Amino acid sequence: MLDTERCYRAVTSRDSRFDGVFITAVRTTGIYCRPSCPATTPHRRNVEFFPTAGAAQQHGYRACRRCLPDAVPGSPEWNSRSDLAARAMRLIADGVVERTGVTGLAARLGYSERHLTRIVTAELGAGPLALARAHRAHTARLLIETTPMSMADIAFAAGFASVRQFNDTVREVYAVTPSVLRTESARRGPGPVAGTLSLRLPHREPFDAAGLLAHFAGRALDGAESITDGVYSRTLRLPHGPAAVALHLDGASAGHVHAELRLTQPRDLGPAVARLRRLLDLDADPLAVDEVLGEDPALAASVAAIPGIRLPGAADGLEIAAKALLGQQVSVQAARTTGARLVAELGEPLPKNLAAPAGDGPALLFPTAERLAGATIPGPARRAAALTGLAAAVAAGDLVLDAGRDPAELRAELEALPGVGPWTAGYVAMRLLGDPDEPLVSDLAVRRGAAALGLPSDADGLAQHAGRWRPWRSYAATHLWRASAPTLRSTP
Numbered sequence: 001m002l003d004t005e006r007c008y009r010a011v012t013s014r015d016s017r018f019d020g021v022f023i024t025a026v027r028t029t030g031i032y033c034r035p036s037c038p039a040t041t042p043h044r045r046n047v048e049f050f051p052t053a054g055a056a057q058q059h060g061y062r063a064c065r066r067c068l069p070d071a072v073p074g075s076p077e078w079n080s081r082s083d084l085a086a087r088a089m090r091l092i093a094d095g096v097v098e099r100t101g102v103t104g105l106a107a108r109l110g111y112s113e114r115h116l117t118r119i120v121t122a123e124l125g126a127g128p129l130a131l132a133r134a135h136r137a138h139t140a141r142l143l144i145e146t147t148p149m150s151m152a153d154i155a156f157a158a159g160f161a162s163v164r165q166f167n168d169t170v171r172e173v174y175a176v177t178p179s180v181l182r183t184e185s186a187r188r189g190p191g192p193v194a195g196t197l198s199l200r201l202p203h204r205e206p207f208d209a210a211g212l213l214a215h216f217a218g219r220a221l222d223g224a225e226s227i228t229d230g231v232y233s234r235t236l237r238l239p240h241g242p243a244a245v246a247l248h249l250d251g252a253s254a255g256h257v258h259a260e261l262r263l264t265q266p267r268d269l270g271p272a273v274a275r276l277r278r279l280l281d282l283d284a285d286p287l288a289v290d291e292v293l294g295e296d297p298a299l300a301a302s303v304a305a306i307p308g309i310r311l312p313g314a315a316d317g318l319e320i321a322a323k324a325l326l327g328q329q330v331s332v333q334a335a336r337t338t339g340a341r342l343v344a345e346l347g348e349p350l351p352k353n354l355a356a357p358a359g360d361g362p363a364l365l366f367p368t369a370e371r372l373a374g375a376t377i378p379g380p381a382r383r384a385a386a387l388t389g390l391a392a393a394v395a396a397g398d399l400v401l402d403a404g405r406d407p408a409e410l411r412a413e414l415e416a417l418p419g420v421g422p423w424t425a426g427y428v429a430m431r432l433l434g435d436p437d438e439p440l441v442s443d444l445a446v447r448r449g450a451a452a453l454g455l456p457s458d459a460d461g462l463a464q465h466a467g468r469w470r471p472w473r474s475y476a477a478t479h480l481w482r483a484s485a486p487t488l489r490s491t492p
Contacts, residue, residue, distance in 0.1 A: 007049045010035045016286060018203060019072040023050040025061045032056035037067035051075070054134035056361075062175045063137075065184070070138040073202050074283035082407050082435070084109060085123035088116065089131070091404040093274040098267075099239060100158035134158060137173045144178055145185035146197045149266060151178050157266035165329040166365035170208045193316050196357075198265065199273065200256040203282040206308030211255070211482065212280060213249040215312045218332055219323065222340040223347060223364040233361045235350050236315055238272055240265035242365055245276065255447025257282065263367075264352045278434055280404060281310035289472045293479065296468055298453045302479045306398055309478055314431045317401025318394055319366045322415075322422045325387045326379075338379055346371045369395035386419025393417060399430075407435045439466045439473040449480030 002022055016036040025032040026042045032053065033039065053063070053070055062067055074093070077086065079262045087109060096105050106113040107339075118125045122130065140158040140298055143149060149157065155166030172180045188445055217227040225234040230250015236243040241264025248258040257280060277283055286308035295304040303309075304455040314320035322342075327335035347364035355363060367375070372391035377384035394397035399413055407429045414425040423442045430438040440446050441462045451457035456465055469476040 002049045002051065004049055006037070006350070008044055008047065008301035011047070011303070012041050014038065014041075017273065018284070018365060019069075019202075019204075021075050021077070022285070023053055023069060024054045025056045025059065027051060030061055031039075031064050032061040032067040032069060032196060034072050035070075036069045037064060050125050051132060052124050052126060052134065052136075054131040055095070055138075057134055057173060058126040058130045062172050065174060065176070070134070070141065071200075071202060073204050073275065076283055076285035076288070082433070083123075084111065084116070084119050087404045088120050089124065090274075090278075091130060092131050092135060093403070094403060095135075095159065095239065095268075095271040095274070096404075097128055098136065098270070102128045108400075108402075113202055132159075133169065134173070135270060140166060140170060140178070141174070141181060142197075142273070143197065144181050146199060147266065153266070154178070157269070159270070161288060169378060176253060182340060190327060197261040197269070199259045199261060201259055201276060201280070201282055202256045204284065204286055204308075205281070206286055207252060207257075208306055208309045209249040211306060211309055211478075212312055219336055221323075221336065221343050221366070222320075222370060223343040224358075224361050224362050224366050228360070233356065234315065235362050235365045236272060236275065237365055238263070238265075238268040239360060240268050242348075242350055243272055244350060244356065244357070244361065245272070245278070246361070247276070253298055262357075264351065264354065266492050274403075275315050277317045279313040281313055281434060284310060284312075284436075289475045292472050293469060293476055298455050299469075299476060299479055302453065302483060306482060307327065307480065309475055309482075310477060311430065311474055317368060317428075317432050318369055318372070318391070319388055321424075322366075322372065322387060323392075324427045324431075325383060325390065325420070326355070327422060328383060328386075328421075330379075338377075341378060342367060342372070342375070346375055374451040382419055385419065390420065391417055392415075400487055401432060403433060405433060407433050407438075430477075437471045437473045438477070439469075440462060440477045443477070443481075445484040446477050446480045452483045453480070457481075 007022055011024050014036045020037040023032050023490055024035055025036060025048050026046055027048065028046045088105065089104055091108060096108060097235045102113055104228045109116060121127045136159045143154045143157060152160055152163050155163045158166065160166040167178065174181060213227065213230060213232060216232045220227055231246050231248050233246045236245060243264060244262045246260040259276060262267060263272065290303050291300045323335065323339060326338050343364050345364060346367035350363050350365060355361065373388050373395050377387050394401060411425040411429055414420045414428060423440065424438055426438045429435045441459045447457045447462060450462050456462045466473050466476065
């Protein structure tokens with residue numbers, strides 16, 4: 001439940017830290033805004049607060065076109081929680097309702113449709129359909145403002161069943177027609193062009209872009225990923241086809257990351273944005289993380305030197321699981337070399353129309369589970385068997401690697417596979433699900449970093465000390481990674 005007095009204090013101070021955490025709705029105007037909206041602060045008696053934009057729309061409010069409350073970071077609550085509502089929210093953002101309906105969403109989560117709707121409505125103020133409708137409206141606005149597509153094409157690409165439903169929803173949510181939204185967008189800057197979608201992915205400050213860039217640079221698989229002049233480029237597998245993206249992380253603008261996205265199908269825009277946000281941990285609350293970790297004298301200097309540290313996420317579940325297995329008991333560079341070899345031998349070429357304009361970007365997709373399951377994996381036989389076994393489980397549908405998984409259940413299923421230990425399972429949970437509280441105390445680089453900062457370097461001692469870092473032990477592990485020498489192994 002939202003603390004209304006605390007919410008109103010955030011609104012009166014126009015505190016941008018709360019953008020995306022809750023929605024402010026004004027009864028006298030029928031408009032909902034982000035907490036930092038620059039408009040005149042309404043009287044306390046005239047406002048009410050909602051946890052999501054979908055809940056505000058469900059109560060008849062329309063979006064403010066001045067502050068664009070949908071163009072904010074998501075709530076960090078969906079990252080720190082692993083309950084049913086949070087997992088449902090992540091899958092809704094990934095477009096599951098558009099593809100399979102609420103019935104499919106419920107099946108993915110392992111609950112009945114009725115129970116899922118009841119829990120989600122109680123927690124988020126709106127049911128899965130209303131939340132998906134708000135997600136479609138946001139995707140439609142992005143397509144209207146960033147592409148020259150016709151309104152009819154945008155309607156179906158955003159997931160609407162008809163052009164009429166699209167027009168009615170846009171008018172209801174934004175109080176103007178789609179064509180007016182495009183006109184207003186043109187006044188703010190250059191108009192959209194065909195081909196590449198140029199997006200601004202908002203985040204909360206501070207933001208350690210340099211740390212993310214260094215992490216990806218050290219682990220990029222040639223052919224599928226590349227780092228050039230501070231731009232992280234990679235290929236993506238999305239529900240309706242492949243895609244390519246370039247993320248500008250060097251000298252990122254305050255408050256957002258610039259992304260250039262090329263899609264096979266425009267209807268994959270929503271899932272692509274959701275996955276990129278998880279990849280860069282853009283919905284995190286860095287001040288909350290730094291406050292807890294900075295209270296430990298051993299970490300205080302690191303937190304002060306690296307404010308806003310982020311958890312590097314994953315754009316593809318199979319890819320990050322394969323990277324974790326390839327990295328067992330070898331150096332990061334050795335794992336990267338083996339992974340790049342698999343991409344070169346088994347990866348599928350990116351369609352030519354998605355290639356980078358200069359022709360020098362990644363051109364291969366990470367191999368599918370089916371191809372990995374039947375491949376000859378170089379290296380130790382036990383590691384190769386573990387990787388092909390994991391790929392076979394994914395191909396058969398026995399193992400699901402997506403953001404909607406419960407962390408404990410995913411760890412248990414991974415550890416049940418031959419050759420997969422607790423470190424690998426924890427690492428995958430941290431990277432794929434964004435689990436903020438995975439300590440990784442058996443990781444060699446984490447323990448070396450702990451020793452460098454004067455902390456216990458044995459697994460038991462470090463685990464006991466890490467209790468004071470809850471619920472942000474994953475972020476603490478990232479600080480310890482940074483404290484260790486870059487040439488050290490990153491596996492137990």
